[in-house]
Amino acid sequence: MSIRRVLFPGRFQPFHNGHFEALLQLLGEYDEVIIAIGSAQEGYTCKNPFTAGERMEMIDQLLRRRNLRNRVWIVAIPDINMPPAWTAYSLSMVPRVEAVASGNPQVLYLYEWLGFKVKRIKLVEPEKYQGSRVRELIVQGKDEWRELVPPEVAEYIDSIRGVERVRRLCLNEHSGNRW
Numbered sequence: 001m002s003i004r005r006v007l008f009p010g011r012f013q014p015f016h017n018g019h020f021e022a023l024l025q026l027l028g029e030y031d032e033v034i035i036a037i038g039s040a041q042e043g044y045t046c047k048n049p050f051t052a053g054e055r056m057e058m059i060d061q062l063l064r065r066r067n068l069r070n071r072v073w074i075v076a077i078p079d080i081n082m083p084p085a086w087t088a089y090s091l092s093m094v095p096r097v098e099a100v101a102s103g104n105p106q107v108l109y110l111y112e113w114l115g116f117k118v119k120r121i122k123l124v125e126p127e128k129y130q131g132s133r134v135r136e137l138i139v140q141g142k143d144e145w146r147e148l149v150p151p152e153v154a155e156y157i158d159s160i161r162g163v164e165r166v167r168r169l170c171l172n173e174h175s176g177n178r179w
Helices: 017-029 052-065 083-092 105-113 131-139 143-148 151-159 162-172
Strands: 005-010 032-037 072-076 099-102 118-120
Touching (some): 005 017, 005 083, 017 032, 032 052, 052 072, 052 151, 099 105, 105 118, 151 162
Parallel strands (some): 005 032
C-alpha cells in the first residue's frame, strides 16, 4: 500500500490561519503533507522576518499541539532564483509526492509545466489571511494580527520577540513596497 503524499510549498512568513485551513484540507485528501518552507535562506528582512528554523519551529509547535505532527513533514528549501529550476530542485529535496498543492497560480503552473499533478487549494478569505497583512498589522501596532494566526503561532512569535523584530525591520527599511 503506497502513501498518498502532497507537497505544500510556501514562505509561511508567518504561518497563518489560511495556511492552516489549507493544510487541514490537504490532510483530508492525502495521507501525508510535506510543507516546503521556501526562501529558506531568507530571514531578518521585512518581507521575510523569520528564519527557516523559526518557521519550522512555529509550524512544528502548532502540529504537535493539534496532534497532526505524525502526518506532516517540514522541509526547508532555499531559493535558487530560477523559478522553473526551483520546482525541480524542490522535488529533489523532499520524499516522493503524487501532487503539488498551492493557492498561487504561478506555483501551480511551474509544477504543471514539469508534468506534475497539481491541486489548487481553495483559499479561505484570501484577502484576510495573507502574511503581508499579518506583518503590516504588527508594524502598525495592531493586535488584530493575533486573530489571523493560530494561537500557537502567536505564542511562538511572542517567545522570540518577533513583534519587536518585524516592527524594527519594516520601519527601518526604505523600500516602496515593504510588505
